[in-house]
Every structure is written in structure tokens, then in C-alpha cells.
Amino acid sequence: MDQINRLVDCIDQLTRSTQSRTLENLQLAKEIESRDRLIKQLDLGSKALRTRLSLQEGKTGRLREQLRVAEQRLKDAEALLQARESEAVTLSDRAQDLSAQLTAKQAELFKLSDWGNAIERAPLRYSIRKQLYKLSRWVYAWLPLPAQQKSQLARRLRSWLKPGKATPGESAATAGFLPLQPPVNLAVPSTLGQPVILMFGVIDWHFRIQRPQNLAKELARAGQTTFYISNNFIDDDAPGFEAKPLGGSNRLFQIRFKVLGAPAIYHAPPSAAAIRQLCEGLAMLLRSASVEAVDCIVQHAYWFPLARRVPNSTLVYDCMDHHAGFGNVAQELLDLEIALMRRADLLVATSDWIEQHGKRENRNVEVIRNACEFSFFSRRPDKVYRPPGDRKIIGYYGVIAEWFDLDLVKRVAQSFPQHLVLLIGSDIVQAKKHFKAYPNVVLEGEVPYGSLPYYLHAMDVCLLPFKVMPLTLATNPVKVYEYLSAGKPVVSVKLPELSQFGKLVWAVEEPTEFISAIRGVLGTLPEASATLEARQSFARGQTWQHRAASLREAIATLPQPKVSVVVLTYNNLEMTKACLDSLLSQSQYPNLEIIVVDNHSSDQTPAFLTAWAEGHPDRIVILNPDNKGFAAGNNLGLAAASGDYLVILNNDTVVTAGWVKGLIRHLRDHKEIGIIGPITNNIGNEAKVGTRYSRMEDMPAEAAQMTRARMGEWFEINTLAFFCVMFPRSTYEQIGGLCEEYGLGFFEDDDYCRRVQRLGMRAACAEDVFVHHHLSASFNALGARKKQALFEKNRAIYESKWGLWVPHTYRDV
Structure with a gap:
């Protein structure tokens, strides 16, 4: 019985467990259904989102395409604008050239008209004058005189023979x-x-x-x-x-x-x-x-x-x-x-x-090689040269001179009798007579620059038939760039400068190769557009605009010798400021080092100089703990200088535009000059010139007028005053610094000039460089009695070394 009861209990437990699991399964099934519905909703939402995203991507793609088209149109518009601007400039230049040519042609027509009338009025006189003219040319060529004297003689004869002479104003x-x-x-x-x-x-x-x-x-x-x-x-x-x-x-x-x-x-x-x-x-x-x-x-x-x-x-x-x-x-x-x-x-x-x-x-x-006016030569004119008959044109333009190979062109004419050999340019070697037996050679003579595309775009092959000689070996031929601008095939003799064109130009050594190259080009006509574009693409990057930019860059980056300017200061801060300001604003020289040595100023000069030099490696300030005098103070600056040219400049000066280059130019051009200084308004020797300005604002204009009138001029001077002097480093290395025996100052400049002259060099004064000088601003603070005592003391030192001192004098007026 107990077993039955236990079995019943087990069955009850299993029943309850089964029911519980059934309930859990039902709950799980409901959750699964709920999740399935959520997944379906998410799928539907995802599909809708993908649809919207696809629509947005389509719109974005269309917008991108529209933007790309707009950018391309903008680039095309900019290119067209640049082309139009270039065309406008070219047309302006052509108009100017054509105007000048028209004026010249009209003048020639007037002359021809006058000559024609004169011949009609007096044919016998014209015939006699013509023969006399031929005789005079023979005599002129025979005269054993230098070319310049013969030219002067010819001008004098023409002036005697002319009935009248136009005034300069009429000529202009x-x-x-x-x-x-x-x-x-x-x-x-x-x-x-x-x-x-x-x-x-x-x-x-x-x-x-x-x-x-x-x-x-x-x-x-x-x-x-x-x-x-x-x-x-x-x-x-x-x-x-x-x-x-x-x-x-x-x-x-x-x-x-x-x-x-x-x-x-x-x-x-x-x-x-x-x-x-x-x-x-x-x-x-x-x-x-x-x-x-x-x-x-x-x-x-x-x-x-x-x-x-x-x-x-x-x-x-x-x-x-x-x-x-x-x-x-x-x-x-x-x-x-x-x-x-x-x-x-x-x-x-x-x-x-x-x-x-x-x-x-x-x-x-x-x-910086030659180049081309690409926009001018690349554009095909509406009308181009047309030869009689349907003939190919083998062309050349340029001066026909002694470097032009007439025999080579004769062989071209012989080899291609069915084609036209067209030669454009001034004939100064009588080429016309040379080609008299070749009817397929046409010499058009020199034509205006603006007419060259009219002929160039008619040519089927362009030539460079030069003799190989020193002159042409050094030549970078302009016309090749212009030929390529028009996309034309070019056959040339082999010259060193042709290597830069690579396969764009046929450069050959032998006449047979020259003829063969022409035949090969003519046999491939018409050429593929890609071939023409390759030539023009090269020429497009070889314009005069490119060359001018290269020239400007070469000048701007030209290495300049370093110039070190030593300025000695002692109080007079306002004068120091004016001096330094002029150095920075008027020197107009990129490689300038300024060294300021202060001789223990008691005003605000040391503080100003410290702030002035901060952050500027080309500004050096030396602050002395005591007043070392003119010579010793400047020697400290010279010892610190690193320049190729050294300058001693007083702080009571104001320099003028271009003074650095002006002094350097004389030292470079005249190696015998060991030291040089400028002219000035205020000094005790021949460097002083008369001036009219009373305000510093008027000084630069008067200085410019004065120095331009004397450009390139200098004179030897016995003693330079050291308010402003320049000397090359070689002078400093041979002579050293200033003599410090003279203490605070006086006679150290005389002494230095004697040392320069003792080595066989000259002291010079540049007439085309002006520096304003206030004169003795520091020494005036000593007072008249101390100045005189210092002067006499230093004079005795000088005369013990160099003999009797000769006082400085002013120039004769």
C-alpha cells in the first residue's frame, strides 16, 4: 500500500511538474511569437530605411555629378577667361606693332612717291646721282679707316648733302x-x-x-x-x-x-x-x-x-x-x-x-633659354598662305645670314621638286641669286612679326638648316619653340641645344639624313592629333612668361656678399634711433649685419639696444662696462663682424637709399681702392659738398639728385673721416683694427689711412653716395677745452709715427 501511495505521490509530482513545464513552454512560445513579430517589424523598418538610404544615395550621386559638372564649367570658364585675357594682351601688342608698321610703310610710300616725282622731273639728274651714290659706296668700302670713324664720316657727309635738318622736336x-x-x-x-x-x-x-x-x-x-x-x-x-x-x-x-x-x-x-x-x-x-x-x-x-x-x-x-x-x-x-x-x-x-x-x-x-609666345603662334589664323597648285610646303623663317646653309637647302629643293620650299626672312647673303635655278624655292623676304602665323600654319614641315659652327653651337633657336607651338614637325641639323626637345624634333648630322627625315615626315601626313598635341604641350610650358619668372627668381635669389656695419654709441639716443632706422629702411640690402657697440651710455641707450636686437640674429649688441674710446670700441665691433665688407658708421649719421651697393660697386670695380667713404653735408675735408636742405624730410630727394648727377664718379682722398667708411675684409686682414693709442678719439682715421696707403692701396671718396652727418655729436659733449687738449695730445702721437700732420682741406668750389 505504501508503495502505491509513493507511486501516486510521484505521479502527482510529475503531473505538477509537467503542468509547470507546460505553462513555461506556453510562456516561452508567447515570447517567441512576440520576438518574431518584433523581428518582422525590424525587418520592415530596415527595408524602409534601406529604401530611403538608397533614395538619398541617388540624390547625393546626382548632386555630386551636378557639383562636378559645375566645377568643370568653372574651370573651363577660368581657362577661357585666361585665354581671352592672353588674347586681349596679344591683340593689343599686335595692334601696337601693326600701327608702328603701318606708320613705317606710309613713310616708305611717301618716300617712294617723292623719289618717283623727282625722277619724272629730272631723270638725268637722278641717273647721275645714282652713279655717284654707287661710286661713294665703293669709296666708303675701300677707305682704310676703323668702322667708327667711317660711320662718323658718313653721317657728316649726309648732313652736308641734306637740304635741311629736322629739329629734335620734329624728329620725335x-x-x-x-x-x-x-x-x-x-x-x-x-x-x-x-x-x-x-x-x-x-x-x-x-x-x-x-x-x-x-x-x-x-x-x-x-x-x-x-x-x-x-x-x-x-x-x-x-x-x-x-x-x-x-x-x-x-x-x-x-x-x-x-x-x-x-x-x-x-x-x-x-x-x-x-x-x-x-x-x-x-x-x-x-x-x-x-x-x-x-x-x-x-x-x-x-x-x-x-x-x-x-x-x-x-x-x-x-x-x-x-x-x-x-x-x-x-x-x-x-x-x-x-x-x-x-x-x-x-x-x-x-x-x-x-x-x-x-x-x-x-x-x-x-x-634661361629662349621660349615662345605660345598663345600667338599656336592659334591658326582664319586665313593662311596658299601656294599656287596643290603642293606641300617645306618652310623656314628667320634671318638668312652666313650661318644659313644654302647648299643644304639647295639639296632639299633638288630632292623635292614637286613641293614648295618657302623661305621667310631678311636675305643678307644674296640667297636669291643662289636659288635662281630652282623655281620651287620662294623667298618672301622679311615679314612683320604679326604675319608669321599666316605662313607658319601653312607649312607642312619646318626646317632649321644651319651650318654647324661656333655661333650655332651656342644657339638656342627661338623658332623651334614657335614651330612646335603650331604643332609642326621640325627637321634640323644636329646642334647641342636640340637635345632638350627629345623626339619632338628630328635632329640629324648628314645631309642625306636631313633629306630622308623630310621625306619621312611628308610620307606620314596627315599626322595623328596626339602627335601634334605632344609638340604643343611641350611648347605650352616654354613661354616667355615662364622665362621672365625664372629671370626674376634668379635675380631675387642671387647671393649677395655679407656687409657688417659697426655703429659705436655713447648717449644721444635719438640720434642712434634715427641712424638705425635709416640703416633698416634705406640700405635696401638683404645680407646686412648690424653690430652696435655701446661705450657705457648713461641714458636709455643700453635698454633700447637690448630690446632692439631681441629676436634678430643679424643684430648684435655689445655693451661695454666703461667708455673704451672710438678706436677700441669700433675694434670690438670689427672683431665680432662676419661680413665680406666692413663698415664703420657713426651714430650721428643718416644713410640714403642704396648706399651699400654704391660703395661696394667702387670697391669691386677698382681693386686698388683699399677703403672708401661717401660725400656728406658736414665734415672737415674734401668729402663735404654744398647742400640746400634744412629739414631732414628734404634730404633724400636732394641727395638722390646730387648723386645721380655724379654716378660712377670717385676721387682719391688723402684722409677719410671715419663717420662712414667701408673696406673689404682683405684690407682689415692686412691692416687690422684702428690704433687704440688715440684713446677717446681724433687722428685714428688719419692713422688708418696712412696704413692703407703704406700697403700700396688708395683711399677714395665716392661722389655718387651721400650720407648725412650731424658731426661730432659725442665729442661736443666734452666741451671746447677738453676737446682741444685731446686733439693736441693725439696730434703728437700721430706725428711721432707719420711725421708732420697736414690739416684737412675742403674741395675747390
Whole structure:
């Protein structure tokens, strides 16, 4: 029975457990159903979210596409705007060139008309004069005289034979020039601290557009006022100049100087009289245009004696050719070119050959090759040259001179009788006679620069048929860049500078290869567009704008010798401030070290100097615990100086614009000078000049006028006053510092000059550098009696070393 009861109990427990589990299962089933419904809802929500996200992504994609299209349109608009601006500038330049050419053609027509009328009125007289003219040319060629004398003789004969002579004003008017005489102001915009460009050209602006004009235009467009100095002088015995704005720009002018006899720059260096007249004319130009800092870009050695005198300037020689290779350049000019190469602050070479030649004379050589006016030459004109008959055109443009291989072109004409050989350019070797037997050779003569695309875009293959000679080995040919701008295939003789073009140009050595290359090009016409684009893509990166930027960078980064200026102070804080302010604002020299030595000032000078030098590594301050005197104080500064040139400058001075370059220029040009100083308003010797200013505000203008009138001038002086002197480190290394026996001061400058002269060097005073001097500001504080006693004591020391002291004198007025 008990067993049955236990079994019943077990059954009851199992029943209750089963019921409990059933209830749990039912609850779990309900939870599962609830979760399934939640999952379904989440799935539906996720699908809806994905749908919305997909819609948003679609909208975002469309917005991105719209944005990309808008950005592309903006880029296209900017490119179009730049192209339009470039076209506008080019059109403006072309209009200017065409205007000048039209004026010249009209003048030629008037001349022809006059000649025609004269011949009709007196045919016998014309015939006689023609024969006499031929005879005179024969006599002129026979005369055993130098080229310059023959040129002067010819001018005199022409002046005698002319019925009348136009006045300078009339001559200027017919040429479109505006005569300017100081004090008329040549209004030019501010250069914002950039130097003015003086480009001393090798040709007149309107003669033939070449590298000089293209660089000048781009420098002016970059914001630098540019004066292009023409080689075409005005025959006048009075100094002066005429200015003509170019291309509608207020930053670009052609300048023609007045020079008696209007000499040609190609035959001989300028005479002393011509240099004086040019200097006076240039001084007028600098004054009229309110010019301060200058970059002189010289493109012919004739200009060197003038350019080296320009105040506050950097001298750049833009060497475009191997001038000795022309064969007809006077040896005096070649010698002058070597001197220019050596003296130039920067020598620009247009080719690797010229670079190697230039590096023998100057360590600062930069290769800046020729280039092209891409926007002008790449654009195909609406109308191009069309030859009679359906013939291919084998073309060349450029001067046809002694470097042009006539025989090679004759072989081209023989090899391609069915094609036209078109030669554009001035013929100075009688090529027309050479090709007389070849009817497929056409010589068009020289054409205006603006007409070159008319012919270029008609050519099927372009040639560079030069002889291989020293002149062409040094040449970087401009026309190749222009040929490539139009996408034209180019066949050339093999020259060193052609290697930069790679496979874009066929450069061959033998005449047979030259003919074969032309035949290969003609056989592949028309060429693939990708081939044309490759040529144009290269030329697009070789423009005059690129070259001008390279030139500007080369000048801006030119290494400058370091100049250390030692300023000794003792009280007079306001004067010290004025002196230091002028050093910082007027020196216009990037590599300047200023060392201030204070001789135990009792005013606020030490505190001011400490604050002034803080954070400036090129400012050094030495504070002495006692007054060591003039010589010992300056010697501390000289010992601390690290410059290539050393300057002793009193704190009672105010320097003027470009004073550093002015003094350095004389030391570089005249190695015999061991020490140099400026002219001034207040000193006890020949360095003193008469001045009119009574206010410091008027000093800079008067100083500029005075020094420009004396540019390049200096004279030997027995003793320099040490209110301002400069000497190269070599002088300091040979002589050492100032003699400290003289204590507080007096006679240490006389003593130093004697030591310089004892070593065979000269003391000089620069007439083209002015420094204002208050005079003896520190010594005046001693009082008259102490000053006199100090003077007598130091005079005795000086005479014990050098003999009787000769008092300083003023210059004769």
C-alpha cells in the first residue's frame, strides 16, 4: 500500500511538474511569437530605411555629378577667361606693332612717291646721282679707316648733302615719341618695392621682335616698371631722352637717349664723351621716374660702361649669342664683353654652351633659354598662305645670314621638286641669286612679326638648316619653340641645344639624313592629333612668361656678399634711433649685419639696444662696462663682424637709399681702392659738398639728385673721416683694427689711412653716395677745452709715427 501511495505521490509530482513545464513552454512560445513579430517589424523598418538610404544615395550621386559638372564649367570658364585675357594682351601688342608698321610703310610710300616725282622731273639728274651714290659706296668700302670713324664720316657727309635738318622736336613727333625734360615727371605706377627694370637692348623695339622685347613685355606684365633702352640714339649734343609707352601699358616704355653723332653700338665701345652724355640722360630718366632700386639687364657689351654706373642696381648680363662667332665684331667690344661677364652680378646664358663659356668668367651663371609666345603662334589664323597648285610646303623663317646653309637647302629643293620650299626672312647673303635655278624655292623676304602665323600654319614641315659652327653651337633657336607651338614637325641639323626637345624634333648630322627625315615626315601626313598635341604641350610650358619668372627668381635669389656695419654709441639716443632706422629702411640690402657697440651710455641707450636686437640674429649688441674710446670700441665691433665688407658708421649719421651697393660697386670695380667713404653735408675735408636742405624730410630727394648727377664718379682722398667708411675684409686682414693709442678719439682715421696707403692701396671718396652727418655729436659733449687738449695730445702721437700732420682741406668750389 505504501508503495502505491509513493507511486501516486510521484505521479502527482510529475503531473505538477509537467503542468509547470507546460505553462513555461506556453510562456516561452508567447515570447517567441512576440520576438518574431518584433523581428518582422525590424525587418520592415530596415527595408524602409534601406529604401530611403538608397533614395538619398541617388540624390547625393546626382548632386555630386551636378557639383562636378559645375566645377568643370568653372574651370573651363577660368581657362577661357585666361585665354581671352592672353588674347586681349596679344591683340593689343599686335595692334601696337601693326600701327608702328603701318606708320613705317606710309613713310616708305611717301618716300617712294617723292623719289618717283623727282625722277619724272629730272631723270638725268637722278641717273647721275645714282652713279655717284654707287661710286661713294665703293669709296666708303675701300677707305682704310676703323668702322667708327667711317660711320662718323658718313653721317657728316649726309648732313652736308641734306637740304635741311629736322629739329629734335620734329624728329620725335614723326617717330611717335614724347620728348621729356626734367623736371617733367614721367608718371609710372608704384612698383610695390620691386626694382625698376632698365633693359639695355641690342635692337630697337620696332625693328624685329626677339628675346629682349618678349622678356621686357613679360616683366612689365608681372608688375615691374620696365624701360627698354633702344640702341637707336637721337643725334643731339644736349643730354636727354625721349620716352614712348609701349603696348598700351603704363609700365613699359622705350627710351631713346640723345648722343652726339648717334653712334652705332655694334662697331666700337662708347667714347668717353658718349658715356658722359648717356650718364646725364640716364640721371634725367631716373629723376623723372622717381627710380630707386634698379635691375640692369644688359644685352650688348656697348652698354657696360653705362650700366655699371647705375646707382643702387643689380647688373645682369643676358648673354644671347657667342658674339665672337659672328666674325665681324671689333676686338674692343669682345674685350668689353669679357669685362662685363666678369663684373656682372648675374650672367644669364641662353644655352649650355654659353653657360660653360660664362662659368670661366663668373660663378653666378643661370641658364634661361629662349621660349615662345605660345598663345600667338599656336592659334591658326582664319586665313593662311596658299601656294599656287596643290603642293606641300617645306618652310623656314628667320634671318638668312652666313650661318644659313644654302647648299643644304639647295639639296632639299633638288630632292623635292614637286613641293614648295618657302623661305621667310631678311636675305643678307644674296640667297636669291643662289636659288635662281630652282623655281620651287620662294623667298618672301622679311615679314612683320604679326604675319608669321599666316605662313607658319601653312607649312607642312619646318626646317632649321644651319651650318654647324661656333655661333650655332651656342644657339638656342627661338623658332623651334614657335614651330612646335603650331604643332609642326621640325627637321634640323644636329646642334647641342636640340637635345632638350627629345623626339619632338628630328635632329640629324648628314645631309642625306636631313633629306630622308623630310621625306619621312611628308610620307606620314596627315599626322595623328596626339602627335601634334605632344609638340604643343611641350611648347605650352616654354613661354616667355615662364622665362621672365625664372629671370626674376634668379635675380631675387642671387647671393649677395655679407656687409657688417659697426655703429659705436655713447648717449644721444635719438640720434642712434634715427641712424638705425635709416640703416633698416634705406640700405635696401638683404645680407646686412648690424653690430652696435655701446661705450657705457648713461641714458636709455643700453635698454633700447637690448630690446632692439631681441629676436634678430643679424643684430648684435655689445655693451661695454666703461667708455673704451672710438678706436677700441669700433675694434670690438670689427672683431665680432662676419661680413665680406666692413663698415664703420657713426651714430650721428643718416644713410640714403642704396648706399651699400654704391660703395661696394667702387670697391669691386677698382681693386686698388683699399677703403672708401661717401660725400656728406658736414665734415672737415674734401668729402663735404654744398647742400640746400634744412629739414631732414628734404634730404633724400636732394641727395638722390646730387648723386645721380655724379654716378660712377670717385676721387682719391688723402684722409677719410671715419663717420662712414667701408673696406673689404682683405684690407682689415692686412691692416687690422684702428690704433687704440688715440684713446677717446681724433687722428685714428688719419692713422688708418696712412696704413692703407703704406700697403700700396688708395683711399677714395665716392661722389655718387651721400650720407648725412650731424658731426661730432659725442665729442661736443666734452666741451671746447677738453676737446682741444685731446686733439693736441693725439696730434703728437700721430706725428711721432707719420711725421708732420697736414690739416684737412675742403674741395675747390
